Each structure stands twice: as C-alpha cells, then as structure tokens.
Amino acid sequence: MxxxxxxxxxxxxxxxxxxxxxxISEHAAHELGDITFVELPAMGKTVKQFDILAAIESVKAASxxxxxxxxxxxxxxxxxxxxxxxxxxxxxxxGWMAWIEIADEAELKNLMTKEQYDAYLKTL
Amino acid sequence: MQLIYEKSIPGRRGVKLPxxxxxxxxxxxxxxxxAETAGLAEVSELDLVRHFTNLSRRNFSVDTNxxxxxxxxxxxxxxxxxxxxxxxxxxxxMTALLPGGEEFCQGTLGMLHDLGLLLADITGMDEVTTQxxxxxxxxxxxxxxxxxxxxxxxxxxxxxxVVVPDSSHGTxxxxxxxxxxxxxxxxxxxxxDMDLELFKKAMTxxxxxVMMTCPNTLGLFNPHIKEISDIAHSHDALMYYDGANLNAxxxxxxxxxxxxxxxxxxxxxxFGTPHGGGGPGSGPVGVKKALIPFLPxxxxxxxGQGLFQLESKRPGxxxxxxxxxxxxxxxxxxxxxxxxxxxxxLVRASEQAVLNANYIKERLKPYYDLPYxxxxxxECVFSASKQLAHGVHAIDIAKFLIDRGYHPPTVYFPMIxxxxxxxxxxxxxxxxxxDAFIEVMIEAAQMAETNPQALxxxxxxxPISRLDETKAAREQNVCCMA
Numbered sequence: 330m331x332x333x334x335x336x337x338x339x340x341x342x343x344x345x346x347x348x349x350x351x352x353i354s355e356h357a358a359h360e361l362g363d364i365t366f367v368e369l370p371a372m373g374k375t376v377k378q379f380d381i382l383a384a385i386e387s388v389k390a391a392s393x394x395x396x397x398x399x400x401x402x403x404x405x406x407x408x409x410x411x412x413x414x415x416x417x418x419x420x421x422x423x424g425w426m427a428w429i430e431i432a433d434e435a436e437l438k439n440l441m442t443k444e445q446y447d448a449y450l451k452t453l
Numbered sequence: 454m455q456l457i458y459e460k461s462i463p464g465r466r467g468v469k470l471p472x473x474x475x476x477x478x479x480x481x482x483x484x485x486x487x488a489e490t491a492g493l494a495e496v497s498e499l500d501l502v503r504h505f506t507n508l509s510r511r512n513f514s515v516d517t518n519x520x521x522x523x524x525x526x527x528x529x530x531x532x533x534x535x536x537x538x539x540x541x542x543x544x545x546x547m548t549a550l551l552p553g554g555e556e557f558c559q560g561t562l563g564m565l566h567d568l569g570l571l572l573a574d575i576t577g578m579d580e581v582t583t584q585x586x587x588x589x590x591x592x593x594x595x596x597x598x599x600x601x602x603x604x605x606x607x608x609x610x611x612x613x614x615v616v617v618p619d620s621s622h623g624t625x626x627x628x629x630x631x632x633x634x635x636x637x638x639x640x641x642x643x644x645x646d647m648d649l650e651l652f653k654k655a656m657t658x659x660x661x662x663v664m665m666t667c668p669n670t671l672g673l674f675n676p677h678i679k680e681i682s683d684i685a686h687s688h689d690a691l692m693y694y695d696g697a698n699l700n701a702x703x704x705x706x707x708x709x710x711x712x713x714x715x716x717x718x719x720x721x722x723x724f725g726t727p728h729g730g731g732g733p734g735s736g737p738v739g740v741k742k743a744l745i746p747f748l749p750x751x752x753x754x755x756x757g758q759g760l761f762q763l764e765s766k767r768p769g770x771x772x773x774x775x776x777x778x779x780x781x782x783x784x785x786x787x788x789x790x791x792x793x794x795x796x797x798x799l800v801r802a803s804e805q806a807v808l809n810a811n812y813i814k815e816r817l818k819p820y821y822d823l824p825y826x827x828x829x830x831x832e833c834v835f836s837a838s839k840q841l842a843h844g845v846h847a848i849d850i851a852k853f854l855i856d857r858g859y860h861p862p863t864v865y866f867p868m869i870x871x872x873x874x875x876x877x878x879x880x881x882x883x884x885x886x887x888d889a890f891i892e893v894m895i896e897a898a899q900m901a902e903t904n905p906q907a908l909x910x911x912x913x914x915x916p917i918s919r920l921d922e923t924k925a926a927r928e929q930n931v932c933c934m935a
Contacts, residue, residue: 363926363927365926366927386926388922388926389865390865390868413927
C-alpha cells in the first residue's frame, strides 16, 4: 500500500519505491466543479516542490496545480486529455495526473498525512 | 430558432443578376479558383432581413436592461458620443503617414494627442500612448515597458518575478507570464486586501513589478497602497496599475500620486465607450518619466509651431504595438466623454458609482453573506453561501435574474470568495432601477429557502433554458456546418 500525502494547495502524492503518483484531492475536484480540461506536464520535465506542475480548468475556474514533491515527470495520464471528467469521478485514484521520480523523499515532511489533511479541511 | 444555414435552399438568391452581356476577362489560373463553394447560406433578401432582425430582438444590452456585471463597468454610453466618433468618419486614418500628410489631419492627431494629455492628468502619469487596442493589450504593452526598463538598466537576467495579489484579474499574471516572468501570488488578508506581511516576504530584488487593481476586485480601496509602492520601489520593482476599476476613483486619487509607474486604462469601462460586441476596446498606457523612452512609436507630438506630428526617434522604444491611431473611434468617444463631463463631472460620476454600489450592498446585506463587510467602492461582492445551505448556487440565482430581465452579476469571481456574486451598478442607474433589482434579489434569496427547485430550473423565459456548460466546454464545436 502506497502512502498518501497532501499539500495545502490540495494536491496529493502517493509514494511507492521512490516514485510519486500525483493528483488533486477529492475536495479540490468537488470545489472546482465539472472539470473541462487538464493541461498535463511535459514528459521529462523537472519540477521543484510547490512549483507549477500542471493546470486544470473547470466550468468555474482555471487553476494551477503545484508539484507536491521535487523530481522528474516520468509518466502522464493521457486518458485525461480526452476524458477530464475522470478527475471528478475518481480524483484520488484514476484521476492521477503524473508520476514523478522523487528527488528527495525528505520533502514529504512538508506535506500532510491523510488525517492531518482532513483536519486541515475542517479549518477552511 | 433556426440557424441561417438551416434556412438555406439551394439556388435561392437575395439578388439575381442578369447574365453578363460583355466579354469575359481571361479566366483566373486554376490554382486561384475555389475547389468547392464558399458554403454561404442561400436565402432571399427578406429571409435574411427577418433572420437578423429577429436575432437582434434577442440581444441583451445596457440599452435594453440593467446590466450589473461586476468588474466590467457596464455604464450607459450616451448616444451623443456615437455622434462624436461619426464626425471623424470621413478622414482616412493613414493620411498622416503620407509625406506631408500630417498637415491634413491636425484634428485627428490633435484629438489623440490631447486625449493622451487628459488621461495622463486623470491618472497622474507623465506620458500616455494610445496605441493599445484593448485592456489586455495595454497590459502586455505595460509589462513590455517594465521589461525594457529593467533591461536598459542591465537587470534583464536579475528581474525574474512579477507579484500579484490572489484577487487579481487573470489577465495580470497571464500578461506577465507571456512576457517571460514567473508569478508570485500573495494571498488576501482578512481586511480584504493583499496581506501586507506576506507581501513584504515575497519582495526581493528579483521582483520586476507588482501588478495591482486599486480598488481591487472585492471593490475595496487598499489603505496600504503607498506603503506597498514604497516597498516595491525599494527593491527597484515597478508598480503596475490595472485600470479596470478606475471608475471608482476618477478625480479623487491619481494612481501616479500613490506610487504607480505604469497604468493601462480601459476606455470601454471608465470612459463611456461600448464593450465587446458593441465595439472594440481601447487600452491606452500611461507611464512615469523614467519609462517614457520605451513607449511605443510613432508617438504624436506637438512641435514648436503648435503642429501635431508623428515622431519615431526613440532608440529604446519597444516598437509599434498597433497602428499609431489605435482604435480611433473608441478614443473619439472617450475624448468626447471626458470633455462632456469635465473635471467636476468625472468626480461626480465616480462618487455616484460608489454611492450606488454601497446602497445595493447595504440593502442586500441582510439576505446575502457579505464576506468583506466594509464600505466598498464601485462594486460589492456577496457570497451565496447562505443559499448554498439549501442547495442553491450562485449560478442558480444568476439564471433566475435572467428570467426577471436582469443581466446576472459576475459570478464565481473573484475566486477567493466562495460562490461569489459581484455587483457593479455604475453611476448611470437610477435608484428606482436599483430598487427593482434589489427586490428581485431578495425574492431569489427567499425562493432559495422555500422553492430551491424553481431556481435550479431557471431560466424559463429564454429561447434556450439552462445550458449544459460542462458539455459545451468539454466538446467544443463552434462550426455551424458540422
């Protein structure tokens, strides 16, 4: 079972063997409303933690998605190009956006556990 | 209603021309000929006239109804302003570019020149270019001026960032990003403006500019604006003023006086000229002295004999951003508007715009949540969070207003307010009009509690009821022939 961590900007990362699958939380997907477009990162792009990774558009708004960890993008979820609604249907599973080869797992301490994130949502 | 293409019948014509009885010219070479027809609708003249007349009757505009679309300043544009633009219609705009041509268009050049002076006076800037063709074009021009300023000082590589508040118009970070800057977004504090402490932390010598709207999109004037510009200047960052909300402060505050260095003005918002489909926009850009060398050219100058000339002598200029005459017709209307109202009139327009927004804010406050409860400027931002408890969203209230003959306020913007409803009545609406609108807003709030389904079903009076916006965005197809 991969461990999941959340950022304050509502991204999640599931970590397994040095690779992080990244997406947005169910809360974020719900807040955005019907998602109409996901701009995926370029393959091979290197990002720093909390830098812009991708972008997402919904009927309400366009938002940036920030990288929850530093590293190199090694895989993107091309299914979202034609079916962005997957993010609404399954934000924290099938709606993943990219796999990042994590540069420094120590950065995970800047993120929240599932319990911490749920508590954080109650403060918003 | 059918599309004009659906009314098309092969062979039907508006005008039937007689067969040619003169010799034909040589045929065009085959590669210049169409392979297939242009696909135009084939209809009679009467079909065409009825089609477009009926279509035009479905138009919604300030000329037909109240249009309190926040942040857009949908004021009524007096018809006399159209006449002022029409006066210039006989003059060919390019005449000034002919050798010696300036002599024949002193009136047109003089109008552009003097409009620049008036806008410089209103905004507290030292020189204005009237080239940019719209607000976002003005922003782009302004940011290119910022970049040219830093490059000329040898700081091109050093200046990497543009700082914006999280309430900013989306075009601000977009313009800066297109100009090559990275964006730093500063959150809004509980007092409704950019958080001053977080702003201080964000500021370094690598910041090229701070882009602000003042009053901001919550309709609040930033009490720390001078302090913010002083901090920016201490880092050699320039202050950019987005003129979207200038209608709130004309003649009251000059952005140049509180430290702004670059400004774009939306003539179509503040200065009584039509918006969008009603005519092109216009986004003149004003700058302080230090940025004058970089302004677009040709610029319009007044020579020693009092004659207006085009001049292109600045080596540091960012170049031409559009034709020297910009969107001339829009400027003719804006010029007439400023002259018509005069100094006192502009001040009164702003005062009335602010009074009207505060009137609506106070009257609707008992019915809608007001996240930033303080005196507003020209617009006020409510949240439909009370109504959300009954499953009613801002969009439902917006659609209901359409049924009652009102253009909905701006909804879901600014994004920092959940279920935002942003109302900008402008100065041109009477108390009677606003009272009627307020009554309908109160009715919507009551319906949210008693009959939320009726709000979900709205609009019922339109040719098409609730549109599937998600499908429209996901499956974009704007080709009527498909």
